[in-house]
Amino acid sequence: MGTPAVRALRGEIVHFLADPADCGAAALAHFADGLLIIRDGRVADCGPAEQLLGQLPADCTVDDQRGHLIMPGFVDTHVHYAQTDIIASDGEQLLAWLEKYTFPAERRFADPAHAAEVAAFFCDQLLRNGTTTAMSFATVHAQSVDALFAAAQARRMRMIAGKVLMDRNCPDFLRDDAHSAETDSRALIARWHGRDRLAYAVTPRFAPTSSSAQMALAGRLYAEHPGVYLQSHVAENRAEVAWVAELYPQARSYLDVYDHYGQLGPRSIYAHCIWLDDSDRARMAATGAAMSFCPTSNLFLGSGLFDLERAHALGVRVGLGTDVGAGTSFSMLTTLNEAYKVLQLQGQKLSAARAFYLATLGGARSLYLDEHIGSFAPGREADLIIIDPAATALLARRSAAAQTLAERLFALMMLGDERCIAETRILGETAFRRPVERGA
Structure with missing residues (x-):
């Protein structure tokens, strides 16, 4: 058998470990400069890029998505x-x-x-x-x-x-x-x-x-x-x-x-x-x-x-x-x-x-699927989205003025739409990629 394929995405990563209504800030995992490591279509690890970059195989290319948000699908x-x-x-x-x-x-x-x-x-x-x-x-x-x-x-x-x-x-x-x-x-x-x-x-x-x-x-x-x-x-x-x-x-x-x-x-x-x-x-x-x-x-x-x-x-x-x-x-x-x-x-x-x-x-x-999808916990299927917080001129302006992650996420949910989805990946593979049309 061949060596499992390893891929890595670098960017701002947000995913959830629990319901914020129950656990407050502890429910959210946020890595401003994060790394998501995917092996054979599943999450192998997720955390700060500074800590995880050294764990990658020498032949693993890092897909640099800094400036974008990476979230579960x-x-x-x-x-x-x-x-x-x-x-x-x-x-x-x-x-x-x-x-x-x-x-x-x-x-x-x-x-x-x-x-x-x-x-x-x-x-x-x-x-x-x-x-x-x-x-x-x-x-x-x-x-x-x-x-x-x-x-x-x-x-x-x-x-x-x-x-x-x-x-x-x-x-x-x-x-x-x-x-x-x-x-x-x-x-x-x-x-x-x-x-x-x-x-x-x-x-x-x-x-x-x-x-x-x-x-x-x-x-x-x-x-x-x-x-x-x-x-x-x-x-x-x-x-x-x-x-x-x-x-x-x-x-x-x-x-x-x-x-x-x-x-x-x-x-x-x-x-x-x-x-x-x-x-x-x-x-x-x-x-x-x-x-x-x-x-x-x-x-x-x-x-x-x-x-x-x-x-x-x-x-x-x-x-x-x-x-x-x-x-x-x-x-x-x-x-x-x-x-x-x-x-x-x-x-x-x-x-x-x-x-x-x-x-x-x-x-x-x-859907009783949280052991398979919905987060970036190790072993989960690597269904993910790459979100462009500057997909429209108004969203870009509002995001730039935001002081906190909560403020930026709120702007995204109030001003965002399908134009914000830069890429959708299924089991780590690109299933949709939006042509770059910034400032629309």
Whole structure:
């Protein structure tokens, strides 16, 4: 066997060891002049350049990125690849949005060629925005899942996805049934789950569009296949919550419907989680279920404001989701900008450190992947982004005036967007590099 390939990046390194809300400044590791050593696609070491340069093999070339920030790749815990083409569609709230835009768009994914073209574009958009891991809905069509996994696999990304389960309260052209849902889901799990960096998610769209039989099926699939995920939506919109109460009058709450069918547990991720009470939040914490906070979508659809403070107080895992296409940007920086404002409206503060934690290690923890991604701890997969803090004239000016790292990170999350992602690397290899266009 040959000698393992060793690579090194030098620059300003920021990553997280814990949640700043719990551990304060000790949660953040910062090396103003740092060195990240990568061996065979994994982090070998990370620390001050002065200490680590002498440990490098004589033939190891140092990639000098001084002037840039080096951070772990972003983690998007909720997005819909099949809604890429309806982003920025005007004027509806959740239930009307589904009928007017979502269902017609998803119908097109019966065509494998269309699914493949959108999946390739979607994955490239994630990479150009610095997102290296995502949890995505596909559509009811098995070929839509095949297309997304194939596109992610070709780019060596971490992708979690699954076929949408939907057998009632939806158009006939998107309706499956208990038999086809089970047959397709089991085949997709066998074909894709655990292959390279891919994982399957059992995917009931939301409680109103699955019958009791299908909800029971989803719970069985989740229980019977170790390591699979489950993803859905809960308590996004008041009208949706009222509808669920009519459909499931025996349930204590919307979340209780999922609990009844065995759909809460480790690796179950629920988007939105706005109109929950503390009993719901405590139940999510107790079962290990996670919330995906989707601020751009919640604002765009007028759904409501996510309560991060209560989720944290009750011990719930929380990650961030762009929720494209109701979400309005693939950029996690833009998503952090909107998250700050959502919390401001409730008298809650989102520090820059907490924000970037949620976008990296927090997301990884929500997906139970923090032993693999989300930080630069030794042995972690070397998914990383190189950020240009002078990508625009305004950001460059504001960054130059900043006195502290916290101030610079805050400017980045409020003024930054995809132009700040100079490079995205997957397992240490370049997956996206932005042409140099400084001062835009």
